[in-house]
Amino acid sequence: MPPCDDIAAAWLSRTEFADDRTAVGLLSRAISPREYALKRDSLPVTAAADPRTAAAILELLERGQVPTMPAIRTLIVQNEMRGEAERIERLGRRAQRSIDDFGRLLAQLTHEYWVMNDVGPTRRDILHTDPMLELIRERVGDITPNAVKHLWLIERAQRAGWIAYNAEPRSLCAGRRFHSAKYGNRVSLRPVNTIGSLVASFLDRHHTEQGRPPRWSVLAHDLRDDRGRRVFNDTADVRAQQQWLTTAEWLALADDLPVPGPRGRRALTRKPRR
Incomplete structure (x- = not known):
């Protein structure tokens, strides 16, 4: 067994891939590509000390892929993006449960903006007001201002009838439920x-x-x-x-x-x- 196989087998012995010759072979190709006549950078053994890198290596092996550093970096970024998307989706579901409270406040703030300016607010104008950010923290949780747009509060409130808008800039206005309440x-x-x-x-x-x-x-x-x-x-x-x-x-x-x-x-x- 080549030295790189010994290294791969030793590392995998503490994982679900212990004694898996296919996984050992894939990891060996990443650790010492030159032994397989492959022209690419080798995977440092110390890379596995990082939990995210170790998890990515195992995920790539499970897919039957060689865990090269470019593949590992790509997978880590993809997993982070997927994790953030799932987090935002969970927060969005929380927002939906309180959509009448969000819609009522959005409509009130929008109506007041029209009265003062004779034109509608931008989405940023209305979503980043202190009352809105406070309600978001209370009902959804801590979220960065730049991520507020991903809660789709404007769209959710529009579907619920609290506000209305069209493709024209600054068309946002209070909707049916605001007036009929x-x-x-x-x-x-x-x-x-x-x-x-x-x-x-x-x-x-x-x-x-x-x-x-x-x-x-x-x-x-x-x-x-x-x-x-x-x-x-x-x-x-x-x-x-x-x-x-x-x-x-x-x-x-x-x-x-x-x-x-x-x-x-x-x-x-x-x-x-x-």
């Missing part, structure tokens, strides 16, 4: 996309029957959900919700009157007319 069960509690579809259908039907868009007061008073509950509390409410409905493209304006927006029209084409 103050009215409780006096208004529809249907999901945000259902609300958007109801609005688009009502506007389309009214235009078909009347030949013109409805007044805002008509939309506020007449629109009901499938349970007969009003979608908007009053005219002031529908005008306040005009922003998110327009941002999400459920609604557009024609001479300052509501008509179906691009998303609303797409929903109408998928829905059979009655």
